[in-house]
Amino acid sequence: MEYFQVMQTPLGKVTLLSDGQSFLGCWFENQKHFGGKYDLTKAEESDTLVLQKAKQWLTDYFAGKAPEIATLPIKLKVTSFQQQVLQALQQLPYGHTVTYQQICHLITDDEQRAKNLSRAVGHAIGANPFMIFIPCHRVVGSDGSLTGYAGGLARKKALLTLEEADFQE
Template structure:
């Protein structure tokens, strides 16, 4: 059984999901892959303790504080490969960005492989079911392109600006499938 609640944020309405004990989802309204990892229906239930803790975390984050993902009981659902990528995302420091290629190098090294597909990493990043808290918005293209955020480029820009990221070397792609 899964439960949901909503949270109004500066980047739009967020839907949070839990299994009763752990946060399993956080999606922006209209986000690509919204709820895709949830098998079955979600019942709205606002009073679950993990939701109170997550909302307090979000309050702090949107107030400009730097809460860590490790403060929350997270249980994103996905393949072992996606779990590896999401673990790397959790380690990206607040206010910084990394590239899909850098994540691919880390995953390849972890698995004793010579290389790893940046596109495969991009797919895993894009399917991150716990946006913001597992900071997929901190991943950019090798050329500084702000591509690939399932919540939309506008939300990605707002989140990075909130964190104080130097936006001068980043750019919005003019075309592409990941806009």
């Protein structure tokens, strides 16, 4: 069984999903890829312990703290390549940005392969089922500019501003 909660944040409502043991995802209302690979219409509204922890994590985050993702029992329902990309994203420190190409280099030492991975990395980042928690908002263009974000560029800018990260508008 899957359980959900909707939480109001400073950037709008987010839907949090759990299976009771693990945290399965977080999506902004009306974002691209809402619900990811889950059918949220089949989930039951319930305030499980996992969802309580996720809500506390978000509360701390929006209060300007840098909560650790390791405190949540995350379960990824993604391909092995997406998992590599999301694991690389989890290494990004609060308040820092990285380019798509730098992510490519984090997942392979092969220079030629890294050059060809940008599009696939971008797709994996765009389908991230853990908005904010796995910080895809910290990925910027090669010139430091804001690029795509499934939650919308205004939210991406707000998240980076909260973290006092450097980026180009």
